[in-house]
Amino acid sequence: MFGKGLVKGLNVTWKEFWSKKFTVQYPDEQHTKPPRFHGKFQLNSDACIACGLCANACPNGVIKIESEKVNKKKYLTKYVMNIQYCLFCGMCVEACNKGALRFTQEHDMSQYFYKDIPLVFVDREAPKPDPETENKEKDDDKSKKAGKAPEKEGQ
Amino acid sequence: MLETIFIDIANWIRNLLGSAGVPALWNDTVMMLVKLTAIIVFILINALWLVYMERKVAGYMQARIGPNRVGPKGLLQTTADIGKLISKEIIIPKNVDKILFLLAPVLIFVPPLTIFSVIPFGKNMMAIDLNIGLFFVFAIASLSTLIFWIGGWSSYNKYSLLGSMRVISQMVSYELPMMLALLGVIMIVGSLNLSEIILAQESAWFIISQPIAFLIFFIAAVAECNRVPFDLMEGESEIIAGPYTEYSGMGFAMFFLAEYANIMIASAMTTVLFLGGWLAPFGLTFIPSWLWFFVKMYVVIFVFMWLRWTYPRVRIDQLLGFGWKVLVPLSLANIFVTGIGMYIYRALGW
Numbered sequence: 001m002f003g004k005g006l007v008k009g010l011n012v013t014w015k016e017f018w019s020k021k022f023t024v025q026y027p028d029e030q031h032t033k034p035p036r037f038h039g040k041f042q043l044n045s046d047a048c049i050a051c052g053l054c055a056n057a058c059p060n061g062v063i064k065i066e067s068e069k070v071n072k073k074k075y076l077t078k079y080v081m082n083i084q085y086c087l088f089c090g091m092c093v094e095a096c097n098k099g100a101l102r103f104t105q106e107h108d109m110s111q112y113f114y115k116d117i118p119l120v121f122v123d124r125e126a127p128k129p130d131p132e133t134e135n136k137e138k139d140d141d142k143s144k145k146a147g148k149a150p151e152k153e154g155q
Numbered sequence: 156m157l158e159t160i161f162i163d164i165a166n167w168i169r170n171l172l173g174s175a176g177v178p179a180l181w182n183d184t185v186m187m188l189v190k191l192t193a194i195i196v197f198i199l200i201n202a203l204w205l206v207y208m209e210r211k212v213a214g215y216m217q218a219r220i221g222p223n224r225v226g227p228k229g230l231l232q233t234t235a236d237i238g239k240l241i242s243k244e245i246i247i248p249k250n251v252d253k254i255l256f257l258l259a260p261v262l263i264f265v266p267p268l269t270i271f272s273v274i275p276f277g278k279n280m281m282a283i284d285l286n287i288g289l290f291f292v293f294a295i296a297s298l299s300t301l302i303f304w305i306g307g308w309s310s311y312n313k314y315s316l317l318g319s320m321r322v323i324s325q326m327v328s329y330e331l332p333m334m335l336a337l338l339g340v341i342m343i344v345g346s347l348n349l350s351e352i353i354l355a356q357e358s359a360w361f362i363i364s365q366p367i368a369f370l371i372f373f374i375a376a377v378a379e380c381n382r383v384p385f386d387l388m389e390g391e392s393e394i395i396a397g398p399y400t401e402y403s404g405m406g407f408a409m410f411f412l413a414e415y416a417n418i419m420i421a422s423a424m425t426t427v428l429f430l431g432g433w434l435a436p437f438g439l440t441f442i443p444s445w446l447w448f449f450v451k452m453y454v455v456i457f458v459f460m461w462l463r464w465t466y467p468r469v470r471i472d473q474l475l476g477f478g479w480k481v482l483v484p485l486s487l488a489n490i491f492v493t494g495i496g497m498y499i500y501r502a503l504g505w
Contacts, residue, residue, distance in 0.1 A: 006466070013216045013465040022218045 033105045038088040040106040043079055043121035047100035050076040057095035060085045068126040079122040083109055158443045161280055165189070190282040194271045202415040205456065206233045209415075212460040236408075243404035251401065252309035259306035260402065260409035266299045267416035274423050275349050277433045277445030288349035289341070292424060293334065296379070299417065300326040303388070306410070307398035318397020321471060322388045325378055328475050329385075332482035333375035336368040339493040340428055353432035360431040367489045369429045371482050373458075376421040378474070380414070382459060384466040385474055422455035423448075430455070 024031055033039070050067035051074075062085050066078035093101050111117050168189060172182045207222065207230065214221025222229035247253060270292050272282040285291055300322055307319025341347065343364070344355040362369045378385040389397035399410050426432055430451045433444035469477070 009465045010461065013461060016218060017212070017215045017461075019218060021215070021220045023220045025223075 033107070037103065037105055037107070038090055039104050040109055041081060041083075041093075041119060041121075042102045042104045044098075044100045044102070045076060045079070045122045047098045048076050048079070048122075049098055049100075050074040051097065053095040053097065054092035054101055057091040059089065059091065060087060062086045063092060070126050071129050075126045076122050077124055077126050079120075081119040081121070082117075083119050084114075084117045158278070160443075161277070161445065187282070191268075191272070194282060195268065198267060198271060198416050198419065199412070201419055202412040203233045203237070205415040205418065206236070206411070208456075209460055209463075212457070213464050216461075216464045240408040241405050245402075245404040245406050248311065248401050250311045252311070255305050255309035256401075257406070259302050259309065259398075260406040262302045262305070263299065263409055263413040264416065266295050266302070267413060267420055269295050270420050271423075273349065274420075275353060275427065275432060276448055277443065280433075280445055281350070284350065285348070287347045289337065289347040289352065289428075292349075292420075293330070293337075296417075296420065297326060297330060299413070303398050306402070310398065310401040312401050314394040314396075314400045315398050317394050318388045318390075318400070321394075321397065322381065324471075325381070325385065325387065325474065325478075328478035329375045329378040329482070332371050332478060332486045333379065335483065335486035335490060336371035336375065337428065338486075338490050339365050339368040342490070342493055342497065349427055349432075353427060353434060356431040356434060360429060360434075360436075362429040365429070365489070365493070367485065368493075369425075371486050371489070372428065373425060375478075375482065376425060377459065377462060378478070380417045380421050380459070382418065383463040384469050386468060387471055387474060390468055418456060418459055419452070422452045422459065425455045426451040 050065060052065050055061075055063040055065050062082050064078070064080045064082070065076070067074045067076050069075070090103065093103055109117075109119075165186065169182060169186055172185060177185070210232070211221040211229075213219075222232040225232045225235045245257075247256065273285045273288045273291055275281040303322045304319045307315040307317075307322070310316070340352065340361050343361070344352050346352065346355075381388045389399060394400075399407055402410060426448060432451075433448040435442060435444065435447050
């Protein structure tokens with residue numbers, strides 16, 4: 001019969017009108033993200049040994065690392081990710097031996113100003129070498145005959 | 156009390172002016188201005204609300220929730236949009252007919268405003284009680300075509316011209332079945348006065364006694380308002396936005412609001428002619444008549460929106476073919492059947 005399809009179509013939209021809405025009210029509620037979501041990075045600066053593997057693994061040269069030697073150890077003084085060039089491939093996270101660099105679930109990295117875009121994880125002065133520790137380390141080294149590296153602080 | 160609240164207010168103003176010693180002529184002039192202002196405010200507030208309602212209905216039919224950020228439940232969305240459009244520049248492209256180009260968005264609101272002066276919003280609630288109300292409404296409603304044509308022609312743009320030519324061809328081919336469909340109603344009532352048409356529906360609405368006429372009238376009304384599925388005039392996939400293409404800022408907003416004013420007129424006329432106007436159904440007279448009119452009008456508007464978010468656009472040849480080959484013969488047949496029916500009724504002596 002002529003017009004049957006029209007009525008059918010109206011019926012579809014009528015049902016849809018009363019159906020549950022799929023919209024997620026974004027800032028208030030969010031979709032659940034998969035556990036391995038490639039979101040914002042997180043650096044555990046205490047675990048980082050400033051080895052530079054992540055910077056080497058990065059295809060885009062996003063990661064900039066600066067370190068100083070303190071008491072015969074590399075001390076991380078600066079860790080900056082120019083996130084505007086990042087493609088979130090996850091090579092850096094895979095490369096990290098210490099599990100210091102991780103992905104988080106957070107995805108909102110937009111900023112009002114361009115200068116705020118880079119993620120600055122560490123930007124600090126290296127501590128002055130403590131002569132006492134230095135001597136002690138030297139003693140340790142002598143006793144262990146330069147076998148093992150001294151245990152890291154905070155680990 | 157609630158039933159006659161607007162009439163009471165009008166009488167109160169009239170008496171106030173009368174007691175202040177204002178001459179009768181000035182008294183009438185002031186009353187007319189008050190009524191006109193009330194109608195303008197009514198149209199503008201409704202147009203703002205309808206844009207919001209349209210977006211909400213669209214959202215709900217697409218499993219979304221529509222605007223919900225500006226103001227409580229997104230209610231101030233249209234106000235914000237209009238505020239934005241007012242603050243924008245009206246760009247006048249090179250080579251346009253400047254006077255006509257700027258005149259069209261100003262004039263576009265004239266036909267709807269004029270028509271609303273004769274529409275009965277409730278019992279004894281019309282600005283002007285015109286004997287040929289129905290004729291007046293459709294005579295003025297056709298004028299808006301001319302303004303679309305002015306806008307399209309003066310824009311100096313092929314899409315505008317195409318769009319406004321489509322408006323005219325659409326109007327010419329759908330005005331005819333609309334009028335012919337109404338003839339059935341007019342034959343039964345025997346009057347062009349809108350109040351008399353409403354009062355004639357006391358026992359049964361015309362949607363029951365004239366279902367074919369109602370269908371034809373409603374389809375033609377959708378086409379006259381240039382709404383989906385007959386929105387060929389602005390078919391954005393083909394001709395950008397038709398006559399609106401070159402308009403920006405408030406010029407565009409005026410066309411946009413006028414579209415909703417036209418929808419209000421179409422649904423108000425549907426209510427008056429086929430849904431019993433301000434008459435209360437089932438004897439529910441404790442609800443004031445103007446509220447009944449308003450509710451019925453909004454039900455029809457909802458159907459308009461429902462259609463819009465259900466159907467795709469038709470082609471221009473389908474549109475004209477449907478108008479001339481289906482609606483016109485059908486409306487002529489309706490007149491014929493109505494005439495025979497009336498003759499039989501009279502012969503039976505009812």
